[in-house]
Amino acid sequence: xxxxxxxxxxxxxxxxxxxxxxxxxxxxxxxxxxxxxxxxxxxxxxxxxxxxxxxxxxxxxxxxxxxxxxxxxxxxxxxxxxxxxxxxxxxxxxxxx
Numbered sequence: 001x002x003x004x005x006x007x008x009x010x011x012x013x014x015x016x017x018x019x020x021x022x023x024x025x026x027x028x029x030x031x032x033x034x035x036x037x038x039x040x041x042x043x044x045x046x047x048x049x050x051x052x053x054x055x056x057x058x059x060x061x062x063x064x065x066x067x068x069x070x071x072x073x074x075x076x077x078x079x080x081x082x083x084x085x086x087x088x089x090x091x092x093x094x095x096x097x
Contacts, residue, residue, distance in 0.1 A: 013078030020072040023063050030060030 034057035040050035 007082075009078055010082040013075045013080075013082060016071055016075030016078065020068050020075060023068045023071065026060050027063050027065070027068065030057045030063075033057035033060065 033053045037050045037053035037057060040047050040053070044050070
């Protein structure tokens with residue numbers, strides 16, 4: 001495997017880490033929007049803005065923590081694999097015949 005394809009593995013791992021971070025932010029916003037909407041509905045029973053926030057929170061909460069954990073672990077594994085492979089090749093160069 002050439003070094004160029006190794007860099008591809010590194011970039012794939014880093015992009016999976018960024019995707020997991022983005023999904024964590026979306027999930028957090030879903031919780032915040034749900035809490036805010038429930039507080040507004042407790043004060044006013046008919047509030048269209050609170051209903052929109054609650055609907056948006058339901059959409060954002062479709063993302064499951066298990067999905068985020070799988071994506072995060074795949075990103076960490078790919079990133080570490082490529083990084084450690086590069087370090088190992090520096091420490092122990094291939095034998096020449």
